[in-house]
Amino acid sequence: MSTVTRSASASPMALNGIIDASLFPLKSTADVVNLFRRALTSGIEPDLTLLSIVVGYIELSLTTGEAASQAAAAAAAMTQAATGGSDVIMGNSVPFPVVTHELIAGLYKKFQTILSVVEKPKPHRQATREIIKKVSDVIWNSLIRSSYKDRAHLQNLYSYLSGNKLDCFGVALAVVAGCQLLGYKDVRLAISEDHAWVVFGQKRVETIEVTWHGKGSEDKRGQDIRPGIESGSWLYLGGLAVVCERGMEVAAICAALNISLTANSDCVEVAELQQQLLWLLYDLGHLKRYPMALGTLGELEEIHRTHGSITCEQLYREAIDSARTHYRNHHVYPYTYQGNYYNRLLKYRDAFAAWANAADVIRLYTYQCRDDEEIYKELLDIANELIPYVMKTESSGHSARSILRDAEVFANLLRFYDGICQWEEDSLTPILHIGWAKPLVNNITKFDYDIRSQVVIKLPEDLEAEQAQAAALEAKEAAAAAAAAAAAEALEGNNNTVVKKDEKTKSSELPTTLADLTAACGEKILNPDFLLQGGGQPFAEQKQQTTVGEADSTEPHNNNNNSNSNNNNHHNAEKEATKTTTTTTASVTTSNGGSGSSGSNSIAIQLPVTSEASHQAGQTQTQTQTHIQNQSQHKEAKPEPEATAPDDYDPFEIMLKRPVIALYSQKMKGLKDLLLAEKLNTHAISLQVTAQSVASRKVRGVAEKQSAATISATITAIASSSTSSGTEGGVGGAAAGASLGASSPGGDSIAASRPKRTRRE
Structure with missing residues (x-):
């Protein structure tokens, strides 16, 4: 049968009971996706009642109908004989159901008749708690009592209008769709990870329970959710649940589709429809603030990948980012989605x-x-x-x-x-x-x-305690820096040389007085460097003893290093040989008052590195590594x-x-x-x-x-x-x-x- 040509500007619904007949019949998944695309992009509010009836009819026809049961039994028997007991169903012979205009229009009119007892609002009038409670009463009182259980395929308006059965989410959706049909535009659906309720008012801060939760029949209709938030219950996510706009409510309808055919298998056609609808909503930006829908799409992509550039792992990460960005990281399921995915991949x-x-x-x-x-x-x-x-x-x-x-x-x-x-x-x-x-x-x-x-x-x-200690250290460093800056400003323009504390202490320890030099000249040999340039120790023996003492004091320090540093001393010394030679040459040039010629510099650089210099370089490198390691032990480890x-x-x-x-x-x-x-x-x-x-x-x-x-x-x-x-x-x-x-x-x-x-x- 030929496909009906549709105008790009045609609206699939008018929210007045008149449904565009040119959009029907719907004979394939592509037709249904096209219907949703037009509803979301036409500039008119998408009609929740119409869309829920359409997908509900398709879901129940493919999963719970008599033909679906017969096909599942036949496929299971075929698989049993072929694979020896595998739970994987290889095929489904149920044809895609044809959605006719007469079927949808009749159910749509029935829902309007049920809601006719509720008065319609005057222009620009907002919903009140009493109005929403009355809508929920009408829907609640028309349900079959045996349906008060969380069973599959009871979350859409087709289940309600054809069999008077709804689950918890279905009741909340029916109330929001009913208020939209009556003309109350400020009523929105709120969804946590296991519950749904209604928000309303100009700023949508008013909340009301319209359904029940769990397996009991005790309803909470008319109550505020604030007590649940104050009790700290996960059910209400600390007041950080997903508050939907119209496009997100359509996403909720699609995410609520149940693709289960039996306990161990899914219906391919319903899964394909759900996957394509969620990708449509993803492309239109309606899933950015909906972590659960992103996780559902990730699971579908994990089973059968249809998108070329976005993987299921990226979708799981987007769900986590959405929960962190919009809901202060108060959603649990995005992480369980990701964890179970990695577990299946053996990561x-x-x-x-x-x-x-x-x-x-x-x-x-x-x-x-x-x-x-x-x-x-x-x-x-x-x-x-x-x-x-x-x-x-x-x-x-x-x-x-x-x-x-x-x-x-x-x-x-x-x-x-x-x-x-x-x-x-x-x-x-x-x-x-x-x-x-x-x-x-x-x-x-x-x-x-x-x-x-x-x-x-x-x-x-x-x-x-660590944070307090770090804060005190930062405050101390800031005060010292401020004091140093103030001292520098005070001494600006002063020609006197400021002697540093270290230099002052070092110079006071040297026997530089004439009396000391005279008394020791008879016993020790003077250091020529000290006489000519004024640097180093005054006596050669003292210089040699100091060098030996430094080496002795370094040796026990090196013994406390980690095994990795001890094993790499010789390698570090050879690796730093050229660098050490260059540094030594620069030091000699500086000690000579900077008067060395370029020729002397080139000769110093070309000198071979002796084993003694290599050993000293290794000791220096080891001391530096040890100092860095000792400092790092007092710092908090960075996140892995x-x-x-x-x-x-x-x-x-x-x-x-x-x-x-x-x-x-x-x-x-x-x-x-x-x-x-x-x-x-x-x-x-x-x-x-x-x-x-x-x-x-x-x-x-x-x-x-x-x-x-x-x-x-x-x-x-x-x-x-x-x-x-x-x-x-x-x-x-x-x-x-x-x-x-x-x-x-x-x-x-x-x-x-x-x-x-x-x-x-």
Whole structure:
């Protein structure tokens, strides 16, 4: 069938119930993308109702229809016979559904009829809390009660208008679309990483709940979200959720598309449609402030790359940059997207760094048991499934290139658990039970003492002291510079020579008086250089003794150098031979009052370097290196650069790193000495991790301090009295920690790993 020619200026919707019939039927993915492009570029607000109905109809037709089920069963049977049980579905025989004008117009009119009980606004009238609550009541009361569960394919208006079913996000979207259809233009959708609500008003600072959250049926409609923000819940992202414009609301519709066909496979057609729509929104700039949509697009590109210049890794980085730039780094999922991506590529160093960064974000919140269920499952999956599997894989080879020989990986592991421990603090429900403690202890024991001891662990009070010391030093240097500048200004125009303090001290130590010279002339030989030029020591013997003394004082200093400097002394001396000769010649010329001719200079440069000069040059170079190394030990280590690909690093360079981390949680600060001990005490580690004394500090008040002191004293006693190695006490420590451990919100069950999407060819 021929494609209908459409005018470039045609608008796909008019927000008055009249839909342009020339845009239909939609028979392919290209037709749907063209519809969205015209809606986003026509100069008229894109109609959320129309677009949600269109993509919803396509999604449900391809994933939940009877034909889709039959095709999935047939493809699964075919794959079972061909591959012997693989979960990858090789094809889908369901044809692309034809979207007709009659179908869309009928559902559109039905939605208008449902909303007819709500009064339309007068010109330039803004929405109020009562109006939005009434719209949400109308939608809420028309839902089938059994739909109050987060199931797949219930997030669009087609699901609502054809079956009266919506999930949490679908209700929020329906309310915003309904307000737009009524004419309230100031109502916008707000999205966190696991929830959605509505903002309204001229400055869009007013907020209102219009749906529920979780698996229960308790709705929050009409409430403000401020209590959730004040409680520190991750669900509301500290008030830094994504507040959408119209184009971003269209992006939310596309990002919410569910491409799942079965538990282990995806629908190719829906994935392709979602991917092309997100690239359209990306090109139009509607994803810049939407980290979750960028992460979704990155996953789709990872499965099947369609863009020539932008990779999925770049999209994950853009998602992180967006969260840092626009939301003060309060979003967790961009880092879990990146970490899981690196884990799938076996780039374990990068994966550990990304997971640690995710934990650095979650530490900003306080754990809420019911609201934070999804992120709890995500972090539990990383801690108890992904990381132990990586450790098991890496420990089998145990080569120099293994992550178990990298102190930075161990530092990131500690940072990951430190973030989770701090997330637990001040919460009414503990997080870390024995199910967390066992994998933690096992992961730590995989690192040898020589690797663990390379990590420099600092506490917040240490960092504050260093910052205060650095500030005082800077202030002192600034004051000295100001004083020197003032003295220079005061002496400007004065012809008197100012003698420096060092020169004054040096000259006072020399026996320059006539009486001293006369008394010593009978016993010692005078130095000709001193008599002719006035430089150096007055007596030759004294000069020789001074030189020998300097050499003697240098020798023990050299013995304290690092092995690298001692091994390279001779090489450094030969390398600096020419430079030392030139410097010596310049010194001789200067000491002669600068009267040497050019000929004398050339002769001095051509003199061969003797072994004595080479030895002195090596000593000088060694002293300089030692001085620089001693100074660098008192400076805070600079942040390590981002980890590179496995084939781009030097294992010896990695082994010599000394990463510096700061531990902020009370539990991990108590583990500082245990983590760096030569023999790990798994009893004490398990007790410390599962201790409940640091939880609910705001509620317990003063009593918490006494309980914390008791737990710390117990752990210290166990650590001091234990004589067994770390691996010998693993089981016993875990059992002892069970008495202090808390049961997880969902028991000891571990959330299943999120399966990698499989693309059918």
